[in-house]
Amino acid sequence: MPDVGDHSQPPNGRSFSPLIFVVLLAAGRSNRMGMIGASKLLAEFDGIALVRRSAQVALGSTTDTVVVITGHRRLEIEAALGGLEVECVENPLYESGMATSLATGVSHCRAQGADAILVMLADMPGLTSGNLDQLIAAFRSTDGDVVVRAMGDGKQGNPVILPKTLFExxxxxxxxxxxxxxxxxxxxxxxYVEIGQAALLDVDTPEAVRAAGGTLNA
Incomplete structure (x- = not known):
């Protein structure tokens, strides 16, 4: 398992300043929320919709651009993001699964000249801007042809940074x-970058939302 500390500078000695875009995945149907009909991404944490909080975390990091992939309840999700400097991109095929949202985000970012994409799930309330910066710094310290993945207490988690060689x-x-x-x-x-339990905490069920301190809305 590579140690982030071993990558203090690119192997070739050059400074490396790639364009790193965050792709915030916020298009899913929240199927595990059951019959209550509530959206986990519109659940409020400290009075802020989770999807907005996640976008704020991304914007507070050293990423270059934040792209939000929307689909299910798109208008409500986009309304919750009002006033933030994010770019919303609709995935009309979101019902086919997460892969279509990933593909939508990667295609859009590749067209914008991204060198790497930090894939962030919008339902992870424990993440901070500092966590994202740990991943970004690890990527910037390499030659750019690596994958960077968050770990929580030694277990693989999210987010993950994908280099442009994997976009296709x-x-x-x-x-x-x-x-x-x-x-x-x-x-x-x-x-691998250890960021603690934030790498493992997502809120896929009503119980998980409440346990993490969230309040469900309709």
């Missing part, structure tokens, strides 16, 4: 899957 493969993904198979097939080195 991610765009070909189908179904309700993430980028794991692309990462494993690529053979690229993976740099």
């Amino acid at each position: 493969a991610v765009e070909q993904l189908e179904g309700d899957v993430g980028a794991r198979q692309v990462i494993e097939a690529s053979g690229l080195p993976v740099v």
Whole structure:
């Protein structure tokens, strides 16, 4: 397992300033929320909708751009993001699974010249801007052809940074899957960054939302 401390500068000695975009995935149907009909992304944490809080965390980091992928309840999600300097991109195929949102985000960011994408799930209330900066700093300290992945207490978690060499493969993904198979097939080195329980905490159920301190709305 590579140690982030071993990557204090690029191996070739050059400074490396890649364009890193955050892709905030906020298009899903929240199927595990059950029959109550509430959206986990509109649940409030300290009075702020979770999707807005997640976007604020991304904006507070050293990323270059924040792109939010929307789909289910798009108008409400976008309203919750009102006034923030994020770019909302609709995924009309969101019902087909997470892969379509990933592909939508990667395609959009590649067209904008991104060198890497930090894939962030919008339902992770424990993440901070500092956590994202830990991942970004780890990526910037390499030659740019690595995957950077958050860990929580030694377990693989999220977010993850994908380099542009993987963009094409991610765009070909189908179904309700993430980028794991692309990462494993690529053979690229993976740099793990320990950020604690924030890497593992997502709120997929009403119980999880409440346990994390959230308040569900309709």
